[in-house]
Amino acid sequence: MSASGGTKAIIAALLANVGIAVTKFVAFLLTGSSSMLAESIHSVADSGNQGLLLLGGRRARRAATPQHPFGYGRERYIYAFIVSIVLFTVGGLFALYEAYHKWSHPEAITAWHWVPVAVLLAAIVMESFSFRTAIRESNLVRGGQSWVRFIRRAKAPELPVVLLEDFGALIGLVFALFGVGLTLATDDGRWDAAGTAMIGVLLVAIAVVLAIETKSLLLGEGAEESDVTAISRAVTDGPEVERIIHMKTLYLGPEELMVAAKIAVEPCESAEELARGINAVEARIRAAVPVARVIYLEPDIYSAAAARSATGGGEQGPAADPPGVAEH
Structure with a gap:
């Protein structure tokens, strides 16, 4: 509005x-x-x-x-x-x-x-x-x-x-x-x-x-389902991100949305390359949902084997989130 x-x-x-x-x-x-x-x-x-x-x-x-x-x-x-x-x-x-x-x-x-x-x-x-x-x-x-x-x-x-x-x-x-x-x-x-x-x-x-x-x-309310879908699509549309491990959104005010996400990225040769990829993802998010003005992205390496071992072979729960492990 x-x-x-x-x-x-x-x-x-x-x-x-x-x-x-x-x-x-x-x-x-x-x-x-x-x-x-x-x-x-x-x-x-x-x-x-x-x-x-x-x-x-x-x-x-x-x-x-x-x-x-x-x-x-x-x-x-x-x-x-x-x-x-x-x-x-x-x-x-x-x-x-x-x-x-x-x-x-x-x-x-x-x-x-x-x-x-x-x-x-x-x-x-x-x-x-x-x-x-x-x-x-x-x-x-x-x-x-x-x-x-x-x-x-x-x-x-x-x-x-x-x-x-x-x-x-x-x-x-x-x-x-x-x-x-x-x-x-x-x-x-x-x-x-x-x-x-x-x-x-x-x-x-x-x-x-x-x-x-x-x-x-x-x-504190999060984004509407349609905006969450648009943000998720914007994150994964490029080659920089393999998948979203987990994501949370929160309205800081009526026209300011915060997005915080842990993303699985491909191994990079340099920090500069990783930073360029994250900047590209942030630009896509803001283009898809303009009210998403505060964005925090944490890059990680997704490991399905680590995810299974962390939960005894079952599905990862939201409470456990060791480094490199996906949350489902």
């Missing part, structure tokens, strides 16, 4: 949410509707979350230091995880508390009856524009993946976060319209509380999904 696409979607969502938050809060002050209060707090939380994503993207661009030799790319994951916490607490738990309070002490909407409906309809229009921007930017990098797979597999967190937030905001607005509409129709404030509770449950669910997916990125 390009950083510019994610930034464009974040800014569009930020502008929409700031405007929506102001109008919702004015509607709450005029009507006292708990759904409007929950939705205004939801929009404030979303605005803060977009600010956090922008801050994380900026801090992730810092140059590597001796203390952090692989750079700060994972800061984007940290701030995305903070977003899930904010959405859970400020958005979801607050809405559930407000729903409980209003259910215990229901209040009908007695003045400015048209305001909440008008504000919610306007908010749906503004949020739809933001959601459309997020969809358009996501489609540029999603390829043939389903939306669920894209959200689960994306290594850059910004677009999945904005997509889920905007989707949740639109559904939340529908819930708020449901609660406010039935409250106006029946003069029973419990409908308003019910709409608020639905918003709270929705936000908690979205926050949990974001937390789970972002935690996986923080722990």
Whole structure:
């Protein structure tokens, strides 16, 4: 995912949410509707979350230091995880508390009856524009993946976060319209509380999904199967490498992949010849998978006999890896 696409979607969502938050809060002050209060707090939380994503993207661009030799790319994951916490607490738990309070002490909407409906309809229009921007930017990098797979597999967190937030905001607005509409129709404030509770449950669910997916990125994810296949093919396509003994990949940030591999090479007459071969392999890897920016290749001599003797004639396990022995 390009950083510019994610930034464009974040800014569009930020502008929409700031405007929506102001109008919702004015509607709450005029009507006292708990759904409007929950939705205004939801929009404030979303605005803060977009600010956090922008801050994380900026801090992730810092140059590597001796203390952090692989750079700060994972800061984007940290701030995305903070977003899930904010959405859970400020958005979801607050809405559930407000729903409980209003259910215990229901209040009908007695003045400015048209305001909440008008504000919610306007908010749906503004949020739809933001959601459309997020969809358009996501489609540029999603390829043939389903939306669920894209959200689960994306290594850059910004677009999945904005997509889920905007989707949740639109559904939340529908819930708020449901609660406010039935409250106006029946003069029973419990409908308003019910709409608020639905918003709270929705936000908690979205926050949990974001937390789970972002935690996986923080722990460290390897390359997708298609990229692993492309890297493997790039390594063995030339005459320099006989086979890959073992290989591991790890995302250091959304757009920086580390590749570490032990490769079986043919005996060389000089270290210079070996170095030229390794450089050629690295060039092929970067051409095949451009995000593979940090590459470590350890040359070795493959010996099938040594592999069999090391495991008593069986298959080599991952724990044993003596020099010159292949891992299968």
